[in-house]
Amino acid sequence: MTRQQHAPEATGSTVVQQPTRRAFQQHCARAALGAGALVAGHARLPVRASSAPATAAPSPPLALPRAGRAKAVIFLWLGGGMCHVDTFDPKRLGDPVMRKPGSAYRSIPTAIAGVRVCEFLRQTADRLDRGVLLRTVSHPLSQLHAAPTNLFKTGRMISGTIVYPSIGSIVSHELGPRDPNVPPYVVMGYPNVTRGPGFLGARYGYIYLTDTESGPNGLKRPLDVDDQRLARRRRLLGVLRRGIDNQPPTSPLRQYDATISEAFRLARPEFTRVFELHREPDRLRQRYGDEFGQRCLLARRLIEAGVRFVEVSFNLNFVNGTGWDTHGEGQKNQHKLILSLDRALSALLDDLERRKRLDETLVVLATEFGRPPDFDAAGGRGHHSQAFTTALFGGGLKTAQVIGTTDDFGRRAVDRTISLPDWHATIQTALGIDPQKELYAGNRPVPITDFGQPIRELFAA
Known part of the structure; x- marks a missing residue:
């Protein structure tokens, strides 16, 4: 059996989560409201006169948008750091030899008027109206990969006192499987802490597999x-x-x-037969393409079988310098990664739409950070987390949108920065999960997000 629960990943030092200004204000507002509830209906306590100006009452929180229609998630994880200016947020052409900042490839129009993407995303470009580009996702970590990945998957900084659950484990905890004969949470990739259940416990961990044909280890x-x-x-x-x-x-x-x-x-056939990809038509398997594409096809089969959350890792066992970690020579082969992604993603969207499942399946395209527009001495790019792109497709969202704009080079957001708490709240709202509820680590209440707010433009009024 391959269900995993992990301790925090070593990062060289303990990182203690610092409250943001917004989080501090919201804590204060909650405390004020709680104190008001305690004394409601009783005589007002005497107060000492003060010359300080009166403070306005805190504004009530905005009403949550109507919950989305998504019933399941296919989470495509591009480990290593997909370069946004070379994929979904193209800028003027750069030159790695002359070290001129900019995009490495030309751009092409898409199914969304006025929106362009990389020339190697031709099939996805024709289907971009099925999704939403979030071009200004931002967080503070860009060193190495473990800590940024953990931050992205959990929406929290690593803490010395609590292990936070991943987005997949939260969905597993809140919704469970759609069919009791299958697990709620499956990962195609090697196990690590960033995907784990944290304080929710092993019951909400994942089943992992590294072979699309044989399924999870130990079940056969x-x-x-x-x-x-x-x-x-x-x-x-x-x-x-x-x-x-x-x-x-x-x-x-x-x-x-x-x-x-x-x-x-x-181990019953109801679950193990899901991994029999040979039952799919040869033409469809060819349409999905290489090994990453076959994982995407298996993800569709798992969702149809009743799995609630499937993470598909582009490179099963990411190590520095592989996959989308395009330092140095990696930049020269990046177009091959983009072509593989384009083929698999477009096939998945078509397949789900043909089977009338796209509207109820949220397809998430994510990565731990982007890449700067600047080329380094070896012709590659470094890490960049100040502004980068993720994408959402289907899931009952209001699609054919781009949220957020970066500057002329893609270095910074010029409007609408999207925080990771807001990103997580958006995914949860799409699934009908209340992003304002609290979970419990023992007797300790823990907000399900770090006071995130869903992106309202994506939901029906």
Whole structure:
């Protein structure tokens, strides 16, 4: 069984989350409202006269937009840092040899009037009206990859006192699977802390796989284990499991026992047959393209089987200098990555639309940060988190939009900066999850987002 729960990833030092100005103000507003509720209906307490000017009452929070229609998420993760100015936010042409800042490729028009993307995204460009570009996503971390990835997946800085859950685990916790015979959360990629359940516990962790044909490790029965042998093993296991019900609910033994039960359930054909990609028409498999495309096809099959959240990693086991981490020589091969993405993403959108599932499936395209418009001495690009692009498709959103504008080079937002708490609140609202609710780490209340607000233009009035 390959469900994972992790401790925080080492980053060299403990990072303590600092409250933002907005978060501090909202905490103060909540405290004021709570104090008012305690004394409502009672005599007013005497107050000492003061010459200080009166303070205006805090404004009530904006009403949440109507919840979206999405029932599931396909989360396409481009580990390493997709360069926004070379993909979805093209600028004037640059030159890596002359170290002239700008885009590496020419741009082309799209299905959204006035919006252009990279010339290697030709098929996606024709389908861009099915989605929304968020061009001004921003956060403060651009060093290395582990901490920015953790920040993006959880919407929080790493804390020394609590391990925050990933977006996939939160969706698993809030909505569960659409079918009891499948897990709610599946990851195509190697396990790491950024995808984990944090304080929610192992029950809301993920099932991971690295082979689209064989499925998760440990679920496929060895050839020498027939039905009788399996039955004997289960009887022996039943003897060993006696007394576990007497353990406290939070006991590791109870959690391990629950994992065993889930493993038996998921080993049934109802789930394992999802991985039989050979059942798909050859023409469709060719349309999806390479290995990343086959993962996208499997993601569609998993969603149809009832999985709630599927993360598809572009490169299964990201290490520095691979995938979208286009330093130095990586820049020269970046167009191959873009072509692979274009083919797989456009095929996925067409496939979901043809099967009448695009409106209820939110397809998310995300990366830990972007790349600066400047070329380094080796012809590559560094890391850039001040403003970069992510995209959302389908999911019942109001599509054919671009939210946010960057400057002439793509270095900074010139309007509408999108914070990660707001980004997470938008995903949750699209799924009908209240982004203002609180979760609990033991007895400690934890806001489900760091006081994020959904992007209202994406939802029906």
